[in-house]
Amino acid sequence: MAGQEKFERTLQGKAVSLYNLKNSAGTELNITNYGCRIVNLMVARPNKPQVDVVVGFDTIDGYLNATEVYHGAIIGRYANRIANGNFHLDKKDYQLAINNPPNHLHGGPMGFHSQVWDVINSSPGSISLSYLSPDGEEGYPGNLKVTVTYSLTDENEVIIHYEAVCDSSTIMNLTNHSYFNLNGQGSGTILGHEMYINADRYTPVTETLIPDGTLEHVKGTPFDFKLPHSIGRHINDDHIQLQYGNGYDHNYVLNKEGLNHELAARVKGDVTGLIMEVYTDQPGMQFYTGNFMSGENFIKGHIPDHFRTAFCLETQHYPDSPHHSNFPSTVYHHGEVFKSTTIYKFPVTQ
Numbered sequence: 001m002a003g004q005e006k007f008e009r010t011l012q013g014k015a016v017s018l019y020n021l022k023n024s025a026g027t028e029l030n031i032t033n034y035g036c037r038i039v040n041l042m043v044a045r046p047n048k049p050q051v052d053v054v055v056g057f058d059t060i061d062g063y064l065n066a067t068e069v070y071h072g073a074i075i076g077r078y079a080n081r082i083a084n085g086n087f088h089l090d091k092k093d094y095q096l097a098i099n100n101p102p103n104h105l106h107g108g109p110m111g112f113h114s115q116v117w118d119v120i121n122s123s124p125g126s127i128s129l130s131y132l133s134p135d136g137e138e139g140y141p142g143n144l145k146v147t148v149t150y151s152l153t154d155e156n157e158v159i160i161h162y163e164a165v166c167d168s169s170t171i172m173n174l175t176n177h178s179y180f181n182l183n184g185q186g187s188g189t190i191l192g193h194e195m196y197i198n199a200d201r202y203t204p205v206t207e208t209l210i211p212d213g214t215l216e217h218v219k220g221t222p223f224d225f226k227l228p229h230s231i232g233r234h235i236n237d238d239h240i241q242l243q244y245g246n247g248y249d250h251n252y253v254l255n256k257e258g259l260n261h262e263l264a265a266r267v268k269g270d271v272t273g274l275i276m277e278v279y280t281d282q283p284g285m286q287f288y289t290g291n292f293m294s295g296e297n298f299i300k301g302h303i304p305d306h307f308r309t310a311f312c313l314e315t316q317h318y319p320d321s322p323h324h325s326n327f328p329s330t331v332y333h334h335g336e337v338f339k340s341t342t343i344y345k346f347p348v349t350q
Contacts, residue, residue, distance in 0.1 A: 006059040007032050007039075014116040016060060019127050021152040025348060026050065029152045034060060035113040036129045036148050037072035038178050040300075041158065043274060043346045051272055053346075055179035055186070055310040058300050066297045068305070070177040073113035074148055075106045077133060077140050078330070079175040080251070080286060080319035083210045087322035089141070089331065090169050096139040103208055106177070108138035112146070113177070126151040135168070142168035142334075156346040164338040171330045172338060173317045179290065179310035182269030182276060186303035190290065190311045191232025192270035197225035197287065198263055199252035203318055203327075207244055213324045215253055223250065228266070231289060231311065247291040247308065251284045251318050261341060265313050279343040280315040283328045288312040315342040 007018035011034060018039060021029040026044035031037070039057075042050040056071045057063050063071065078096075085096040085104035097108035106113065117129040128149040135143050144166040151159040162174050181190050202223050203211040218224040222234035222242060235247050242248070254264050264285050265278040278285070289311050295304035321327040332338055 003058075007034075009060050012116045014118070016116055019119070019122055021125055021127065021150065023125065023152050023156065024154045025156055027152065027156050027346070029150065029158060031127055031129075031150055032060065032063075033117045033119050033129055034063060035073035035115065036117040036131070037063070037074065037113070038150070038158075038176065039072060041178075043156065044348075045272075045274070046348065051182070051184045051274060052300070053180050053182050053185065053274065053276070055181055055299055055305065057297075062298070068292065068297060070106060070113050072176070072178045074146075074174065075177050075314070076112040076146060076174045077107050077138070077144060077170070077172050078104070079106060079173045079177075079314060079316050081105050081210055083208075083320050083323055085139075087171060089171065089322075092141075094139055094141060103210060110138060117148075120147070125153070140170055142166040142170040144170060144172065146174070156348055158344040160342045160344075162338065162340045164332075165335065166332055167334060169331065169333045171322055172332055173321070173330050174338075174340065175286075175314040175316045176342065177312060177314055179312055180267070180276065181310050182267060182274040183271040185310070186299055186301050187271065187309075188306075189232075189308055191230060191235065191308060193231050193311070194228050194268040194270065195225050195231050196228040196266040197252050197285070198255050198265065199285070200226070200255055201253040203251045203253065203284075204241055205244055205250065209244060209249060211251065211318060211320050211324065211327075213326065215326075223248075223252075228268075230270070235289065245291060247289040249286070249288045249291055251286050251316070253318075254280070254283060254285055256283070261343060264315065267311075267313075275347050277345040277347065278313050278315065279345065281340055282315040282317065282342065284316050284318045286312065286314040286316055286319075288314070
């Protein structure tokens, strides 16, 4: 587990630190206010050592110097990609940073992942952090105030609650970008993990990973995880979408039955047997299999972040929604309060 002293720093004129949450089962969650990110998630197991299931770094310098800058962070204003970094809203055209040419990615280079958040309250079981994104930041309109609360329950649930409000019309798509390995971070490939995704459709992408606007059925394709199977079973199939993403890097259209927080995914580590369930009220979820991991970063324990040694399940609205009227809207107007909750649950098993 990362040491608090290795995260104590002054950045952007604000104090950065590491905060620890712990439940009665012995599971621990470490949060840093740099990027409002999850650093460690040490899942307790009966009569066995904890397993740190979140890939990240031992020090604040690890996050500052990484070639991959999103580990564990809250992503905003807009998670995922916006084609050509532009959008039209209220009769005005807006141009955002192009940091994933030719597109805008994850809020831009100075998105929420690179900001120091304010800790507004903290207890042994939860922590709330806030950030005020000023009008014009990375090209987005309006002053947007965001509050994120992480809670760790005695049922081994990591609950992430988002709340945001803006003083003008804007677009917004928030997520958490934790990298998971249920066998333990740094333990090797995630291809043997068993995956279930509660989605009949997904959003195919173009060569630059922008949705083409269609909602395609997963049945009969490598994208079908309705019946659980290993992540690696079809990841190298001869399929154009897998070629575009160099693996899975796609938004799933989650099946919804009207309940607020429905099961989106269930994953099982093939070595530890640890299970993670994802519940959300969001319409989509990005499944990413660490296709850009290349061993350039040294994660906790000074272990290289090799290819496909972590996966992400990022609950969200669909990528590039401003350009697709058939996608759920990501427009929020003056004073409209956005609220959303995602839960990562680790059922206690023997």
